[in-house]
Amino acid sequence: xxxxxxxxxxxxxxxxxxxxxxxxxxxxxxxxxxxxxxxxxxxxxxxxxxxxxxxxxxxxxxxxxxxxxxxxxxxxxxxxxxxxxxxxxxxxxxxxxxxxxxxxxxxxxxxxxxxxxxxxxxxxxxxxxxxxxxxxxxxxxxxxxxxxxxxxxxxxxxxxxxxxxxxxxxxxxxxxxxxxxxxxxxxxxxxxxxxxxxxxxxxxxxxxxxxxxxxxxxxxxxxxxxxxxxxxxxxxxxxxxxxxxxxxxxxxxxxxxxxxxxxxxxxxxxxxxxxxxxxxxxxxxxxxxxxxxxxxxxxxxxxxxxxxxxxxxxxxxxxxxxxxxxxxxxxxxxxxxxxxxxxxxxxxxxxxxxxxxxxxxxxxxxxxxxxxxxxxxxxxxxxxxxxxxxxxxxxxxxxxxxxxxxxxxxxxxxxxxxxxxxx
Amino acid sequence: xxxxxxxxxxxxxxxxxxxxxxxxxxxxxxxxxxxxxxxxxxxxxxxxxxxxxxxxxxxxxxxxxxxxxxxxxxxxxxxxxxxxxxxxxxxxxxxxxxxxxxxxxxxxxxxxxxxxxxxxxxxxxxxxxxxxxxxxxxxxxxxxxxxxxxxxxxxxxxxxxxxxxxxxxxxxxxxxxxxxxxxxxxxxxxxxxxxxxxxxxxxxxxxxxxxxxxxxxxxxxxxxxxxxxxxxxxxxxxxxxxxxxxxxxxxxxxxxxxxxxxxxxxxxxxxxxxxxxxxxxxxxxxxxxxxxxxxxxxxxxxxxxxxxxxxxxxxxxxxxxxxxxxx
Numbered sequence: 001x002x003x004x005x006x007x008x009x010x011x012x013x014x015x016x017x018x019x020x021x022x023x024x025x026x027x028x029x030x031x032x033x034x035x036x037x038x039x040x041x042x043x044x045x046x047x048x049x050x051x052x053x054x055x056x057x058x059x060x061x062x063x064x065x066x067x068x069x070x071x072x073x074x075x076x077x078x079x080x081x082x083x084x085x086x087x088x089x090x091x092x093x094x095x096x097x098x099x100x101x102x103x104x105x106x107x108x109x110x111x112x113x114x115x116x117x118x119x120x121x122x123x124x125x126x127x128x129x130x131x132x133x134x135x136x137x138x139x140x141x142x143x144x145x146x147x148x149x150x151x152x153x154x155x156x157x158x159x160x161x162x163x164x165x166x167x168x169x170x171x172x173x174x175x176x177x178x179x180x181x182x183x184x185x186x187x188x189x190x191x192x193x194x195x196x197x198x199x200x201x202x203x204x205x206x207x208x209x210x211x212x213x214x215x216x217x218x219x220x221x222x223x224x225x226x227x228x229x230x231x232x233x234x235x236x237x238x239x240x241x242x243x244x245x246x247x248x249x250x251x252x253x254x255x256x257x258x259x260x261x262x263x264x265x266x267x268x269x270x271x272x273x274x275x276x277x278x279x280x281x282x283x284x285x286x287x288x289x290x291x292x293x294x295x296x297x298x299x300x301x302x303x304x305x306x307x308x309x310x311x312x313x314x315x316x317x318x319x320x321x322x323x324x325x326x327x328x329x330x331x332x333x334x335x336x337x338x339x340x341x342x343x344x345x346x347x348x349x350x351x352x353x354x355x356x357x358x359x360x361x362x363x364x365x366x367x368x369x370x371x372x373x374x375x376x377x378x379x380x381x382x383x384x385x386x387x388x389x390x391x392x393x394x395x396x397x398x399x400x401x402x403x404x405x406x407x408x409x410x411x412x413x414x415x416x417x418x419x420x421x422x423x
Numbered sequence: 424x425x426x427x428x429x430x431x432x433x434x435x436x437x438x439x440x441x442x443x444x445x446x447x448x449x450x451x452x453x454x455x456x457x458x459x460x461x462x463x464x465x466x467x468x469x470x471x472x473x474x475x476x477x478x479x480x481x482x483x484x485x486x487x488x489x490x491x492x493x494x495x496x497x498x499x500x501x502x503x504x505x506x507x508x509x510x511x512x513x514x515x516x517x518x519x520x521x522x523x524x525x526x527x528x529x530x531x532x533x534x535x536x537x538x539x540x541x542x543x544x545x546x547x548x549x550x551x552x553x554x555x556x557x558x559x560x561x562x563x564x565x566x567x568x569x570x571x572x573x574x575x576x577x578x579x580x581x582x583x584x585x586x587x588x589x590x591x592x593x594x595x596x597x598x599x600x601x602x603x604x605x606x607x608x609x610x611x612x613x614x615x616x617x618x619x620x621x622x623x624x625x626x627x628x629x630x631x632x633x634x635x636x637x638x639x640x641x642x643x644x645x646x647x648x649x650x651x652x653x654x655x656x657x658x659x660x661x662x663x664x665x666x667x668x669x670x671x672x673x674x675x676x677x678x679x680x681x682x683x684x685x686x687x688x689x690x691x692x693x694x695x696x697x698x699x700x701x702x703x704x705x706x707x708x709x710x711x712x713x714x715x716x717x718x719x720x721x722x723x724x725x726x727x728x729x730x731x732x733x734x735x736x737x738x739x740x741x742x743x744x745x746x747x748x749x750x
Contacts, residue, residue, distance in 0.1 A: 063695070065696075065713065068713070069712045069713050072492065072493075072712070073712065076492050076493055076715075097493065178603075179587065179604070187609075188609075188695065188697075189695065189696055189697050189698070190695065190696070240586060240587065240604070240606060241586070241606040241609055241610050242585075242586030242587060242604070242606030242608075242609045242610075243609070244606065244609035244610070245586075245606065245608050245694070245697075246609075250585075253587070253588070254587055259587065381491075381715070384713055384714055384715075388696075388709075388713065388714070392696075392698060395697070395698070396698070399610075399611050399699075401611065417512075417514060420510070420514070
C-alpha cells in the first residue's frame with residue numbers, strides 16, 4: 001500500500017516542479033543530455049521574439065525509461081501542465097491516445113520535406129501525433145591519434161574492435177595510464193542497453209532480432225548468442241565493470257576526459273567532444289558501428305526525438321505553431337551546426353554549412369537512413385516490458401551471472417509469458 | 424500488580440452482578456465509559472479508515488483486476504490471476520523469480536542495515552551522552568545525515584561512489600587498500616553493500632537520537648552503586664545500561680525496520696531497477712508506473728503490505744515484554 005503512494009508522491013513532485021512560476025503561455029519539456037537544454041531554450045527564445053508569447057522550458061530526466069514514466073503519469077492524470085512533449089521515436093504508439101492530431105493544426109504538406117520513414121513512424125491510425133525533431137543512430141567514436149600511434153585501422157568488425165582496444169589499452173597502461181580503457185558504451189539496465197545490445201545482435205549476418213515484424217519471438221538465435229558472448233568478454237577486459245551502470249553521459253565523461261579509445265554514442269556527443277573545453281578536441285573521429293564478423297553489416301539502432309502536443313493542452317494551436325517552428329528548416333540547421341543534432345530533413349544533409357560543422361553527416365548518411373528500428377510498433381503497449389526483459393537479460397549476461405545461451409533461453413520463456421498478454 | 428488484581432476482581436464482581444437486572448451503578452458507569460471510549464476513538468478510526476483502510480481495500484480490489492494505468496475504468500475482474508495462475512506453466516507474481524529475488528533482497532537489506540544501525544546508533548549515543556566540550560555542536564552535526572533529503576544524499580553518494588571519478592575509489596587507491604577502482608553501484612556483488620552503507624550512514628543518527636533520549640533518563644543511583652562496588656564498565660553497560668535502554672532501542676528498531684522493508688528512494692537513485700538490489704517497492708513501482716499495469720502492481724503492493732504486516736506482528740510478539748505489553 002505504501003508503495004502505491006510513492007508514484008503518487010513522485011507525480012506531485014513532478015507536477016510541482018513543472019508548474020510555471022510565472023504564468024507562461026506554453027510549457028515545453030526538453031531533454032537535458034549534454035547541451036540539449038541550452039539549445040532548446042535558444043530555439044524557444046527565437047519563437048518568443050517572433051510571436052510575443054512566453055514559453056516555460058522544463059528539463060526531464062536523462063534516462064529515457066524514467067522520462068517515459070514521468071510523461072505517462074502527467075498524461076494519465078490529464079494534466080495540462082505540459083503542452084509540448086519531446087517524445088522518443090518508440091513512444092508514439094503508446095502515447096498516441098493522449099496526443100493531438102497535428103494534421104488538423106498544421107498547414108497541408110507540413111511533413112512533405114521530412115524523412116518519410118519517421119513521419120510514418122509518428123503516424124498512428126492516420127493521425128500525425130508528433131513532428132520529427134531530430135533523428136539518431138548509434139555511431140562509433142574513436143581516438144584517431146591513438147589508432148595512428150599504434151598503427152591500427154578503424155575496426156570494421158566487433159572482433160576487430162576488441163583486438164584494437166586490447167592492443168591500445170595494454171600499450172597505454174604500460175605507459176602509466178592505469179585508468180585507460182578500450183571501449184565504453186551504455187550498459188546500465190535501461191532503454192539504452194536495449195539499443196546497444198540490439199546493435200550488436202543486428203550486426204551479425206542476416207541480422208538477429210528480438211521480435212520480428214510478425215510479432216514472433218526470435219531473440220534466442222545464433223547471432224544473439226555470438227554477439228552477447230563477445231560483449232560479455234569485454235567487461236573487465238576492454239571495458240570497466242562500471243560500464244554496467246553507465247548511460248550516455250557517463251560514457252561520454254570517460255571518453256571525453258581521454259580515458260577511452262572507443263565509445264558508442266549518439267551524434268549529439270560530437271559537438272561536445274569537439275568543444276573548446278574538451279581534452280580530446282580534434283583527436284576524435286566518427287565511424288559506423290562495427291559489423292558482426294566479416295559477413296555481417298553495420299547496424300545503428302534508430303533513435304531520435306519528436307515533438308508532440310498534449311490533448312490536455314489549453315492552447316493546442318499555439319503549441320502546434322511552436323512545434324512547427326522548432327522543426328523548421330532554419331531551426332534544425334542551427335541545431336545541427338551548434339549541437340550536431342541530426343536533422344530530419346534530407347535537404348540539410350547536403351547543406352555546406354552543416355557538413356562543415358559535422359562532416360560525418362555526409363559520410364554516415366546511409367547509417368542514419370537505414371537505421372534498425374526497435375520492435376516498438378509490433379509489441380505496442382507491451383514494448384516497455386519487452387525492452388525491460390531484454391535489457392535485464394543482457395545486463396545479467398554482461399555481469400557474468402549467466403551465459404549468453406542460458407540468458408537468452410530464459411528471455412525466450414519470459415517473452416512468451418509476456419506475449420500471452422497479446423501484442 | 425496488586426492494583427491489576429484488584430481491578431480484575433472488581434470486573435468479575437461486576438460481571439456476576441450483570442445477572443441481576445441492570446440497575447447496579449457499576450454497570451451504568453461501565454457502559455458510559457465504553458460509550459465515551461468509542462466516542463473518543465471515533466475520530467481516529469474514521470481518519471484511519473479514510474487514509475489507510477480505503478486505499479488498502481482499493482489496492483486489493485485492483486489486484487484482482489487487469490486494470491492498466493491508462494484505462495482504470497475498463498478494468499475486468501480476473502480473480503487471483505495476478506497472483507498465481509496455471510496456463511501451460513505457472514504465471515503470476517508468485518511464479519516470478521524476480522519477485523522472490525526482490526523479497527529476499529528486501530529482507531537481507533533490512534536485516535543487515537537495521538542491525539548495523541542499531542549497534543552503531545548505541546555507540547554514537549553513548550559517546551554523545553558523555554560530557555565533553557562542544558557536545559551540543561557534535562550532537563547537532565550528527566543529525567545532518569538524517570536531515571538531508573534521501574534523494575539528495577543518495578545522489579551525493581552516487582557521485583562519491585562513481586567508479587571513474589568518485590572520491591571513495593580515489594581515497595582507497597591512495598591509501599593502497601585496493602589496486603583497481605571498484606564499480607560500487609554496477610558490480611552486483613558490491614551494489615547491495617553500497618546501498619546498505621548509504622542507508623546506515625543516513626539512519627544511524629535516528630537510532631542514536633532515540634537511544635540518547637533514553638540514556639538521559641537513566642537513574643544515576645544504579646551507576647553510583649556499580650561504581651562503589653567496582654564493577655567493570657563493560658559489565659555495567661551490558662547489565663545496567665542495555666536492559667534499561669532496550670525499550671527505546673526496540674522502538675527505534677521497529678521504526679527503522681518498517682522503513683527498510685519498504686525502502687525505495689536510496690536504492691532507486693543509486694542503482695535504478697537493477698535486479699541485484701531490486702526491492703519489493705521497486706518491483707511494485709516498476710509494474711505500476713513503467714509497465715502501467717495497475718492490476719499486477721497492486722498485487723505486488725498487496726503482497727508487500729502482507730509481508731510487512733507479518734514481520735511487524737512477529738517482531739511485536741517477540742518483543743512484547745520490552746514494549747510494555749504483558750508483564
